[in-house]
Amino acid sequence: MLHTPLYPQHLALKCRLIPFGEWEMPLHYGSQLEEHHAVRTQAGLFDVSHMMITDLFGKDSEAFLRHLLANDVAKLKPGQALYTCLLNDKAGILDDAIVYFLDDNNYRLISNAGTRNKIQAWLQSQQHTYAVSLQTRHDLAILALQGPASFSLLQSMGLSSLTPETLPSFHVAPFQSGLMARTGYTGELGVEFMLPFAQAHALWEQFIQRGIQPCGLGARDTLRLEMGYSLYGQDMDETTTPFESNLTWTVSLTPDRSFIGKEALEKQRQAGVPRKLIGLILQEQGIPRAHYPVFLGEEKVGEVTSGTFSPSLNKGIALARVDTALTPDNTSLPYAIKIREQAFPATRFRPPFYRSTGVIK
Amino acid sequence: MNIPKNLRYTASHEWVREETDGTLTVGITDHAQCLLGDVVFVELPPLKKHIEAGKEASVVESVKAAADVYSPVSGEVIATNPALNDNPALINTSPYQEGWIFQIRPENNTVNALMDADAYAATT
Numbered sequence: 001m002l003h004t005p006l007y008p009q010h011l012a013l014k015c016r017l018i019p020f021g022e023w024e025m026p027l028h029y030g031s032q033l034e035e036h037h038a039v040r041t042q043a044g045l046f047d048v049s050h051m052m053i054t055d056l057f058g059k060d061s062e063a064f065l066r067h068l069l070a071n072d073v074a075k076l077k078p079g080q081a082l083y084t085c086l087l088n089d090k091a092g093i094l095d096d097a098i099v100y101f102l103d104d105n106n107y108r109l110i111s112n113a114g115t116r117n118k119i120q121a122w123l124q125s126q127q128h129t130y131a132v133s134l135q136t137r138h139d140l141a142i143l144a145l146q147g148p149a150s151f152s153l154l155q156s157m158g159l160s161s162l163t164p165e166t167l168p169s170f171h172v173a174p175f176q177s178g179l180m181a182r183t184g185y186t187g188e189l190g191v192e193f194m195l196p197f198a199q200a201h202a203l204w205e206q207f208i209q210r211g212i213q214p215c216g217l218g219a220r221d222t223l224r225l226e227m228g229y230s231l232y233g234q235d236m237d238e239t240t241t242p243f244e245s246n247l248t249w250t251v252s253l254t255p256d257r258s259f260i261g262k263e264a265l266e267k268q269r270q271a272g273v274p275r276k277l278i279g280l281i282l283q284e285q286g287i288p289r290a291h292y293p294v295f296l297g298e299e300k301v302g303e304v305t306s307g308t309f310s311p312s313l314n315k316g317i318a319l320a321r322v323d324t325a326l327t328p329d330n331t332s333l334p335y336a337i338k339i340r341e342q343a344f345p346a347t348r349f350r351p352p353f354y355r356s357t358g359v360i361k
Numbered sequence: 362m363n364i365p366k367n368l369r370y371t372a373s374h375e376w377v378r379e380e381t382d383g384t385l386t387v388g389i390t391d392h393a394q395c396l397l398g399d400v401v402f403v404e405l406p407p408l409k410k411h412i413e414a415g416k417e418a419s420v421v422e423s424v425k426a427a428a429d430v431y432s433p434v435s436g437e438v439i440a441t442n443p444a445l446n447d448n449p450a451l452i453n454t455s456p457y458q459e460g461w462i463f464q465i466r467p468e469n470n471t472v473n474a475l476m477d478a479d480a481y482a483a484t485t
């Protein structure tokens with residue numbers, strides 16, 4: 001199994017480990033509920049070094065990314081980032097990623113751990129005649145500090161004088177010999193650090209000594225699902241398009257640009273999108289899980305892609321992929337999720353399921 | 362791992378306590394709650410339901426997963442733990458006391474066929 005450079009730190013904190021693709025990662029450090037609440041009320045620290053970092057250099061790096069990504073990097077100024085999908089010819093989602101525009105002819109792409117080999121091969125196969133060089137950064141770790149107190153902690157610890165105003169959402173700034181970005185997967189105020197191993201170790205220790213709660217993939221999953229954020233491989237994959245995954249907002253279909261999957265997307269838009277991803281909240285106690293069937297009235301209309309117990313709402317929540325034709329927006333029929341052969345009434349709800357409380361100064 | 366000497370155990374990580382009136386109290390072991398993580402919901406069996414040894418009697422759900430609780434013996438459910446409705450985490454904090462799940466009146470005396478603490482400890 002693969003381990004991040006912070007593996008010894010996780011063992012020292014007696015975390016429970018789980019396999020995650022080829023990786024062995026922290027699930028929790030005692031209680032994933034406490035970790036969840038720490039991020040919602042104060043701050044939590046995540047090691048997400050399993051994510052893949054690819055740096056792109058060269059005069060065609062912008063053109064290459066405009067060809068490759070469903071969102072358009074031409075929107076970005078240096079120091080800004082955006083969320084995007086990488087599509088195949090059929091507009092199936094190969095992966096989702098965040099791309100940072102660092103400097104002229106220099107971008108950084110952060111994609112998922114589970115798709116590492118596939119994406120590396122895909123990027124190389126699409127290079128063609130583009131004057132772009134690709135570098136997978138095996139020398140960097142990624143830490144995420146997330147929660148309403150994250151910026152005030154950085155200030156009081158003397159680590160950064162940046163504020164939520166001077167580092168707006170989806171902006172990136174230098175930090176030590178790496179970067180600090182206003183991104184994350186929790187819906188809270190927070191930053192992600194991309195640093196050489198030694199600096200990441202030292203920063204992790206500083207945060208832990210300060211009493212910041214370490215958090216595992218368990219809390220990461222409940223936090224992201226409360227925000228309605230899709231997880232690659234679960235809520236979307238190569239068999240679904242961004243339109244079918246509630247990610248229409250990440251697709252830039254401007255006429256001045258062609259990109260891989262654009263034609264298929266335009267076709268789907270004209271023909272109609274056959275499936276959609278919706279949010280559901282259970283009205284009674286119960287926990288929806290992936291693949292549980294979803295009903296509208298008596299008819300099965302789809303299935304849960306991600307479901308969990310929402311620690312913030314104290315309710316079961318789910319993302320579900322349903323048949324568009326069977327689920328009109330103005331229906332008066334009730335939704336239900338079948339859990340162990342019993343129908344649990346559910347309310348359709350447009351995510352986010354939970355809204356962050358903001359900033360602790 | 363906490364494995365009280367006075368209880369009986371199953372291979373599927375339930376514990377059983379024989380009460381003075383011959384009824385049995387059932388819960389899941391410290392080992393089981395530790396594997397599950399934070400318990401957030403417990404589906405209790407209906408009262409008076411007849412359940413068969415080795416069949417699903419209840420479901421304990423953590424954030425991570427749903428786990429069936431199997432009845433260690435055959436018999437009738439005579440009580441369920443009402444405290445679990447409001448505070449399912451009792452299964453994490455007190456798996457052998459406050460976190461008990463259901464009580465059963467056994468139809469035959471098979472409880473002694475279950476594992477004792479030493480035998481269970483050897484399996485975990």
